[in-house]
Amino acid sequence: MILVTGGAGFIGANFVLDWLAGSDEPVLNLDKLTYAGNLYNLAALQDDARHVFVQGDIGDRALLDRLLAEHRPRAVVNFAAESHVDRSIHGPEDFIQTNVVGTFRLLEAVRHHWSGLPEAQRSAFRFLHVSTDEVYGTLEPEAPAFAETHNYQPNSPYSASKAASDHLVRAWHHTYGLPVLTTNCSNNYGPFHFPEKLIPLVIVNALAGKPLPIYGDGMQVRDWLYVRDHCSAIRRVLEAGLPGETYNVGGWNEKPNIEIVHTVCRLLDELRPRADGQSYSAQITHVTDRPGHDRRYAIDARKIERELGWRPAETFETGIRKTVQWYLEHPEWVAQVQSGAYREWVQKQYAA
Template sequence: MTILVTGGAGFIGGNFVLDWLAQSDEPVVNLDKLTYAGNLQTLASLCDDPRHRFVQGDIGDRACVDALLAAHRPRAVVNFAAESHVDRSIHGPGEFIQTNVVGTFQLLEAVRGYWQALPDTEKAAFRFLHVSTDEVYGTLTENDSPFAETNRYEPNSPYSASKAASDHLVRAWHHTYGLPVLTTNCSNNYGPYHFPEKLIPLVIRNALAGQPLPIYGDGRQVRDWLYVGDHCGAIRRVLEAGRPGETYNVGGWNEKPNLEVVETICAILDELQPRADGQRYASQIAFVTDRPGHDRRYAIDARKLERELGWKPQETFDSGIRKTIAWYLANQEWVRNVESGHYRDWVAKQYGTPA
């Protein structure tokens, strides 16, 4: 028994692989293109583990995927592979279309061919789990109900539009060809091994470096925050017991405005690693020009997942963010190693000079 994980050197995928092998002896074949956000150092603890087979490759490379499926005969494919940063999608949408849309299509076609040739028993047990985002649903006002699985898709960025397209492809391959798919749409993840372009790791990094803590607009954009370990548990549960063709929303029940998130990080850093000059980290907060099409609020209704499969998050935001900050303080070498000149150029380009 083996599973194939795509995008397993990224933030969520890497955490999933580590979590899977910490709880199971079932081997993982890990396919990752190793773009800027793919980091094999995240998986360093598995370098001598025979249960983990890493392959550098692209989900859009049909020959590569076909060969892996034929050689390892996985009972399931878990697809994390995606370009995922909204800001990058605004500056360069082409890569998002190529990976998230064309790549998903190529992966689905490879998996369909493999699945159709399986013996009946293996064919019935096989699953393709597609990991997606709450951003496909668009934005909410302050008083709107959280996103449910029945909400219509209203993506507002090139990133979310490309993920919406991939979700539609996955659904179509189930209804047209019978491929036993599962889709999860998650809220904002945070936790260890997060590439420092996203809000929480960027704020931790900049705070410790004595640099500005950039916040878009008025900082009142609301997100539902999901600890990555909880997300991994939800994916395992959906893979184990989810009904083929179904979508499951995964959320943390932790709605927070961005400004509050940053202030919370600052307060914990004040406690755990105070500034040498005695000043508070919150003094580094800098409001910058809002990004185009910035969705005001995301929130996930995860009751279906709890009702049907018995999953609910274990971490509150307070417990999860404290674990996250403690991890970054203890793993500064990982942070230094992941920061290339390309990354620093990107942050300067995106955030510019504080307003």
């Protein structure tokens, strides 16, 4: 069995579904079910005995100790995190509690579990920490992409909290010998993406006839990674990664936000045209940029290709089409996640 934390969120749920589609090894799934954690993401596993779900917090040491002792997982994959930059600006304390304190308590529980394993199991055990390219800060337009050796320069409460968690994971390896792996990924997109992030927000707002809010000039550049490619990368790192190493995971798709929005609009024009015949791009609205908005991220993913043989299967063109089609085919999922709290958040964030 493996333990997945945060396995009801966007990337975590995709990973759990992907794992059980290709393996009979059970998953113990621990998720706090905050705003972005949604069991509806895992509805396909409702009657699957290989999926054991527990609602709980990675900051709950007693719960962690009990689960680890009862289920004795051979590996832990840690997705559990507060992950939205805008939310971290409005309320940074939740990010410190989950991403820093929670990671610390998870590491300590796992270290206790790992140290008591028989030697063969202790040697084979892995703790894989899923992180972000945002810990590296921002890049100038012509600067080389982030490599694993790039200095950490986080610029938001979110990225600072993730940087802290990365440092804790590294320290637990070098101090205690815990066999850890860290992945730093670029912007994910795909099915089950909570609709406050750029791509699902644009799709949902476009179909609802609402404005498509773009921060500033929209020329912030990101590298885009289809979520199921990210899942395959994590599987590969878990399988063959060298303990103590960090692997950057990217999609080789650097694009400015405004280009992403126009691409989504063109696909919607093709797949679900507006009744009045106009393009969805007519709904684009520029709003005040957020504080400390990083201008460019880019991932150098050559290490994971060179050492582990992994490359993304999807281009941005194939991945974004699959994503738009998924949202068009799953209106019930969109309706289910759009709670009153979500609508209040979007109104608060983009009212200006």
